Each structure stands twice: as C-alpha cells, then as structure tokens.
Amino acid sequence: MTDPGEAAAGTGATGMLINGRYRLLERLGQGGMGTVWRATDERMRRQVALKEPVLPDGIDDQEREERLRRMEREAQAAAALRHPNIVRMYDIESVDGRPWLVMELIEGESLEAILATGTLSVPEAAEIGCQIAAALAAVHAAGVVHRDIKPANIMRARTGETVLTDFGIAQIDGGTDLTRTGVVVGSIPYLSPERAAGQRPGPAADLWALGVLLYEAVEGVHPYRRQHSQSTLAAILTDPVPQPRRTGALTVPIMSLLERDPARRPNAAQTQLLLAGAAATAQSTQPVPTVLDTPAATALLPAALTLRLRAAGEAVTATRRRTAVALGVAVAVIAGATAWALWPAGAPSPASIPVGYKAQQVASLGFAVAVPQDYVASIGSDDAAWASPDGRIQIDLRDEGKSTQDARAYAQKRLDTMKADHSKPSNCGDSDVPDPFFTTPVHDPQSMLHGGGVNASVIEYDYSAKAEEQYPCIASSPNDKAIEQYMIHEGHVLHLAVNVRGYYKQQADGQKADYAVYENVNNSLKFG
Structure with missing residues (x-):
C-alpha cells in the first residue's frame, strides 16, 4: 500500500512511501519496462533503486500479464546471481498487484x-x-x-x-x-x-x-x-x-x-x-x-x-612490417585521438580538400575523397562510411556489384522504389502504426560528370524516420534529407548517399552547412 493521499496506485511520485518502507526521492530514468527511482530504505537506512512497472494505455490483458511477469522474472534471474559486475537484487514488493523491484543503487x-x-x-x-x-x-x-x-x-x-x-x-x-x-x-x-x-x-x-x-x-x-x-x-x-x-x-x-x-x-x-x-x-x-x-x-x-x-x-605483424617499408604515413589528430591514413605510392588523392576536411583513400573501391576531419570512418572491402560525432550526418559509399544499366537508370529505380514503398500514409487512425519512413522527392534524377569520365546520376529527397518506435501517427512534414548518386566506375555501380537527420529543424545557416558536406564530398571525389 502507499501512503493515504498520495498518487494513484502504480504511479510513483516524489515523497511516496512504498509499503511503509521505501521513500521515493527522484526519478533516475525510464525504459520500456518501467521507471527507476532513487529511494531510501527507511528500515535499513540505505539508498536503493526501485523499478516501478509502467504499463502503457491500451494494452490487452495478455500483454499486461506478460509485462508484469517479466518484471518478476527479472527479479528471479538477478536475485540468483552474486557477482561484483552484476547489479544486486534485494527484494520485490507488491503494490496493488504490481511488482516493484528493489535493487542496488549504482552511483x-x-x-x-x-x-x-x-x-x-x-x-x-x-x-x-x-x-x-x-x-x-x-x-x-x-x-x-x-x-x-x-x-x-x-x-x-x-x-x-x-x-x-x-x-x-x-x-x-x-x-x-x-x-x-x-x-x-x-x-x-x-x-x-x-x-x-x-x-x-x-x-x-x-x-x-x-x-x-x-x-x-x-x-x-x-x-x-x-x-x-x-x-x-x-x-x-x-x-x-x-x-x-x-x-x-x-x-x-x-x-x-x-x-x-x-x-x-x-x-x-x-x-x-x-x-x-x-x-x-x-x-x-x-x-x-x-x-x-x-x-x-x-x-x-x-x-x-x-x-x-x-x-x-601474424597478419597484423606482417602488415605493420610492410607498412613501415612501403607506405607513407599521414597523421591527423581527430577528437584527441591519432588516426593513421595510409597512402600507397601512386594512389589518387582527392580532387580538392576544403579547409577542415581530411583526405581519405579507399583503395578497395578505387577512389579518394575528402570528409570533415572529425568524422569517424568505417571502411570495409566493398563499402565505406563516415559519421559526424553526433551521428546526425552519415556518408556512405558502397559497391553494389557489376553494372548492367547506366547511372540514370539505377537512380530512377531507387527513386521509384522509395515512392512506392515509403509514401506518406494517407491517414493516422489510432490503430495505425505506419511504416516509420516516408519520402518526399525533391527532384528527378539529374546527370553529372566526375573527373576521369565517371558518369553519375543524382536524386534528392526529404524523409522522416522514427526507427524502432511505435507511434499512432507520423509527423506531418519530413525533418530529414538524403542526397544519393549512382556512379559507373570500371563496370561497377557505386552508390553514394549523404543522410542528414534533423535537416529541417536547423536554421537556414545550419541547413546550408549540412548541404555543403554533400557538395564538398561530391566535388572532392577522385577515381584512380
């Protein structure tokens, strides 16, 4: 039971006393299964963490029962474990039929x-x-x-x-x-x-x-x-x-x-x-x-x-020995860490390197590019990606296999697929959970030419994405932007995508800076 006059059963509030023992002090966080509170165990005179079950409105009886049993399962699983790197479970309290978990408070x-x-x-x-x-x-x-x-x-x-x-x-x-x-x-x-x-x-x-x-x-x-x-x-x-x-x-x-x-x-x-x-x-x-x-x-x-x-x-050791003999090493300091960019002799360098950008050479895909110097790289055998420190802007370059069409055909197919699969939902009924992604094309494929005679076709669209969230209605207007281009190089299809999350939440100057990332990356591409 809770103290008389406090919040309704199952809804925690600062100052509430749970079952005459645990006094809620402040909310520490909330997840899919419940709200975690800092509390005082007034009997043992120590601070603990209490996890209050949170049941969303509209769930059926089966889902409600499953969620409550999961919390009991959590207590059972953790209570049986004693290890310095596992949170300790102290107790489980029933409040109006709902289990509150009492556990170690991690500061x-x-x-x-x-x-x-x-x-x-x-x-x-x-x-x-x-x-x-x-x-x-x-x-x-x-x-x-x-x-x-x-x-x-x-x-x-x-x-x-x-x-x-x-x-x-x-x-x-x-x-x-x-x-x-x-x-x-x-x-x-x-x-x-x-x-x-x-x-x-x-x-x-x-x-x-x-x-x-x-x-x-x-x-x-x-x-x-x-x-x-x-x-x-x-x-x-x-x-x-x-x-x-x-x-x-x-x-x-x-x-x-x-x-x-x-x-x-x-x-x-x-x-x-x-x-x-x-x-x-x-x-x-x-x-x-x-x-x-x-x-x-x-x-x-x-x-x-x-x-x-x-x-x-052994491969790492051999690679380091060869690197010391055959490669020149360029060192750039990025966010306090040292990053090594290795350049084989004769490899292409970016067509241009704007101020604040760094040169990146992707030998597996046969090109070099300039990206903002604080972006974090992830380079594989057939793709390369760079992300801004806050994760808001993502640059992806991928080899999509041998080409059978021209660049414009690939761009048009991509745009048609996006239109068909991710169009804006026509209604937002309470029972609807629409695809968490929809697009608004900005323009049809536009042709362009890179250095070395590489043909490309560009599409641009605005979109909204709310990954992994269930929600009754999608936003009325898109917030994000994507610019993609397809290039044909040495018989393969290369796909460049620059995604900007929160583009339309930015002021005009911020939007201009975001778009400049794409322009600088695009203008710096150099193929071997």
Whole structure:
C-alpha cells in the first residue's frame, strides 16, 4: 500500500512511501519496462533503486500479464546471481498487484550516456568489455541468457566498476519463455544473427551483442544500424562486418565475437581472457596481443579459435612490417585521438580538400575523397562510411556489384522504389502504426560528370524516420534529407548517399552547412 493521499496506485511520485518502507526521492530514468527511482530504505537506512512497472494505455490483458511477469522474472534471474559486475537484487514488493523491484543503487552513468559524449579509447573499452564478459560468465553458468546486452544496460560506477543491469527479458533454463511467438524482444541493433533469424538464442547471442557494443564504443559507428528496423535486421543477417579502423588490440576479440556462426564465437570466459590480453597490450608496446602467446590462453581456447587468432596476429605483424617499408604515413589528430591514413605510392588523392576536411583513400573501391576531419570512418572491402560525432550526418559509399544499366537508370529505380514503398500514409487512425519512413522527392534524377569520365546520376529527397518506435501517427512534414548518386566506375555501380537527420529543424545557416558536406564530398571525389 502507499501512503493515504498520495498518487494513484502504480504511479510513483516524489515523497511516496512504498509499503511503509521505501521513500521515493527522484526519478533516475525510464525504459520500456518501467521507471527507476532513487529511494531510501527507511528500515535499513540505505539508498536503493526501485523499478516501478509502467504499463502503457491500451494494452490487452495478455500483454499486461506478460509485462508484469517479466518484471518478476527479472527479479528471479538477478536475485540468483552474486557477482561484483552484476547489479544486486534485494527484494520485490507488491503494490496493488504490481511488482516493484528493489535493487542496488549504482552511483554513476550508463555506457549509453558515456558514448553520447564521444568514443572510448581501446584500453577503456577493453577494461569495460572484460568486466562485462566476467559478468556474463557468471550469468551463463547460472543457466541464464541476458538477451539485452546494450549500452543502456551497462552502468559505469563512480568507483570504476562496470555493472550489468536489467534482466527484464532474460531467458532462464527450465523456465517458461515469456515471449509471444513472432514477437522480437530486445534492442534490434544488438540482436545476433540467430535471433534476427527467429531462432531461440543461447549464451553466444550475448557475446555477439558485446562484440557490437565494443565495436561501436571504439569506432564511433554502429556496424549494422540502418535507417529503419527492417534494414538493420537485413544487415545483421547478411552484411559483412565493416573493417574496423581504430580498434587496435581489440580487433581480434571483436571480430571473433562477431562471427556469424554462434558455434565459432568464444564463450564468456574465453572472451574475458581475450579482452584482458587486449587491455594489457593496449597499455604496452607489444605489436600482437600477448594473450595469444600464453600457455593459459592456449589451454582455455578451442583449437580452431586459437589458430584463427594466431593467424590474425601474424597478419597484423606482417602488415605493420610492410607498412613501415612501403607506405607513407599521414597523421591527423581527430577528437584527441591519432588516426593513421595510409597512402600507397601512386594512389589518387582527392580532387580538392576544403579547409577542415581530411583526405581519405579507399583503395578497395578505387577512389579518394575528402570528409570533415572529425568524422569517424568505417571502411570495409566493398563499402565505406563516415559519421559526424553526433551521428546526425552519415556518408556512405558502397559497391553494389557489376553494372548492367547506366547511372540514370539505377537512380530512377531507387527513386521509384522509395515512392512506392515509403509514401506518406494517407491517414493516422489510432490503430495505425505506419511504416516509420516516408519520402518526399525533391527532384528527378539529374546527370553529372566526375573527373576521369565517371558518369553519375543524382536524386534528392526529404524523409522522416522514427526507427524502432511505435507511434499512432507520423509527423506531418519530413525533418530529414538524403542526397544519393549512382556512379559507373570500371563496370561497377557505386552508390553514394549523404543522410542528414534533423535537416529541417536547423536554421537556414545550419541547413546550408549540412548541404555543403554533400557538395564538398561530391566535388572532392577522385577515381584512380
């Protein structure tokens, strides 16, 4: 029961006393499953965190029951675990039939909040990853799969510890699965390929999510996040991992965790060992992770994984030796970190490099380009991407395979598809959940010519996207802008896209600056 005269049952308010013991002090945050409060345990005289169940209006009885049982499941899953890197569950209180979870209060901030201010260094990410791997080793040993490893569910305490939280959708061996058939639970960008394919996840799914998280934390770009959910799922299922550029000693552990086959990923204990070695290597001058050379590591790792890791380490060493002899090195300081741009002799340089931009050469695609110098790069075998520090502007260049048509035909097909698949919904009834993406074309394909005789065709459209959100009605006007062009180079189709989120929320000067990014990138393209 709550104190008489306070807010209605199930709705927390500052000062409310829960079941005569827990006094609510302030809201700390809110997620899909509930609101987290800072509270005082007046019996034990300590501060705790209380998680209040939040049930949205309009859900049916089955959904309501499922949500409440998930919170009870969270308490059961976490209460059975005792580990310094796992949040402690103290109690569960029933308030008018709804479970309130009483747990350890972590004084600090989430990894999501930390990454919103910038990327992590390799040593920082390795240390955080090592602690989360240790937590997952304990979780998996207890027969639990977390299923929701993401930055928002990882807390960095002020004392330095990293703590895994939120077991709301955890899967427990021998327990009843509370997920309805056909319903995807968890954060889509962190789903493993097996989960994206609709399979029941095992512990390896948590390790995939950890790999994605570490990639994102150091590179500053999520390897699979796309404009909307379906595209993200498709990328997880089919796209190769973009080659990381800044991960250093973390490259081998991350790429091992992002093996598409779950049987080929290291388990949590092996991951902890790999990340501990990466952390030590990042602090030293050793060119190859020292963990690969220790008898303890070899004994704990499966033979196939050991061979793959050793081969990767040897390749890194050989690449560094060749680089020192054959390549010139240009150094640019970006947001306090050092980035290396390697230029083979005779490689093209951008046609122009505006002030505040840096030269980028993508040998795999046969071109060079200039991008803003604080943008974070992710360059793979058949694509390259750059993102602004705030994630608002994304530049993508992709090889889409051998060409069978001219550039204008590809641009027109793209525009026709966008019109057909993403037109603005005609109504916004309460029961409608429209496609979270619609477009307004600005102009039909326009031809242009790049240096070296490369033909291109350009389209431009405004759009609105609200990925992974359910909402009754889409915005009345688009907020975002995309400019895309198709180019034919050496018999292949190259696709350039510049996406600007919040374009129409900017003032005129801001819009002009946003558009200048596309113009500068486009004007600087130089093909070999």
